[in-house]
Amino acid sequence: MPSPGARRGGLCWTLAALTFATVACSTDEATTTEPAATGRAPEPATGSIADIDPPAAATRPTSTTTNAVSTTTATSATTNSPTSTSSTMAPSTAPTIDATGSTPATPGRCVESLTLREQIALTVWPAVYPADWATAIEVVGTTGVGGVLLMRPASWTADQLRDALRDLEDVSRHGLIVATDEEGGDVQRLALLGRLPSQREVSTTMTAGEAADLIAAHGAAVRAAGVDMVLGPVVDVEPNVGDVPLQPSRFFSGPPDTVAEFAAAYLEGWQRADLFAVLKHYPGHGAASGDTHITAGVTPSFDDIAEWDLAPYRSLAERYAASNTADADADPADAALSVMIGHLTVPGLTDGVPATRSAAAVDHLRDDLGYGDALLITDALGMAAVGLPEPEASVAAMAAGIDVVLFTQTSQTEAVIDALVDAVERGEVAREHVDSAASKVMSKLGRDGHTCHPQR
16 A cells, blocks of 8 residues: 555646536446356355356246336246347437326426335345346336346347346336446456447547547447446546556556546546446545455545545536536436445545445535535445445445445345335434435436336
8 A cells, every 4th residue: 555645646636628528427346146046056256246257047038018017927938048129229208207197397306206115126226137137027027126237248149138128127117227337348248239448448548539439439339238327437546656456457547637537538428328427436446455345445544545536536526516516406316427435444534434334435425525416326235345234234325325225136135125114214214315315316217208106
């Protein structure tokens, strides 16, 4: 770990020369073991998930949609992957109608018609595995989750991926945000759509403008496949001295101002492709003591990272301040930037626990760095640095003020929802925060014409 003096370097960070468009908002990989289902072996529990081969393939179910809530029936076909039924998947352009049949002022406000459990489900995003798509269909159709983390569909074609995601959305209650890790290089779930160079390669071989064009072109294929949110770019900053704990290819090469410049280019590119994107991993993984997938990650002191690791967040927030400070009548999810919170312990900030359990870390991001009502998402809660089972970790994250909990054990979905409902009822998680978080998720779903469908 470098000394504070080595990391500061006396740099001045500004984005004054950048002229990028307003951006939209995205989570990260994990190494949690998913229990075997329908005969599938558990996922390995060590290393980055970028290095994990997908589970053995299973048959994909077909779905029968009944307006807001759908029923599913597994097929008995012998094929391992979905069959293509159409060539395009365009976002819906239908107007958003709330449960009463009227058009709300903002899409997210329809959550007022939902029960506590339905609101909480919108903020709970489990991983879904192409090798066990029947489970994915069942969980989405029965729980009403607002999003999912798509793991690598390596055995599918682009058409098969699109059709499988359409089936998943068909059984969703309020629509579904499909998120995935598409950083490029070592962490790219959708290589079947074309190779995306790593962030390091892009930042050392292209201009920021060229990077934005590259991301926009690749993003068009990602969006056409049915994905809504990209968990990236990584805005962790390499230390001046010492090695990084993650794969070096995941970092933009250079000091904080360069990281911010290329991050803005990626945000522009994803936005041009109509994709939400997510900055990660706040408060910064670059100089942490270890890879949080497999061990605890302790950063340099808060005073030190404020002048290095947090600089890109500050610069980007200043650039998009207008969209991050909505007025009293605006929907809380209108903020342009979303952020993934990493499981990083920061001396002087997080009081000895990871940032995903620290209200002080969340408050600093929102109040001091300018992220206001931005959608905040946990890194996957099965990682070693978390130190708690997914249900307990989800409660701690929501109590700290994070909006969406992400985890890789699909089978834990009901347990996570149950734990959060109980936490609200006993006063550990504020009811107002659940309402706000669900509204942010629903606002993003409203982009494609989705609205709330209360279960009666």
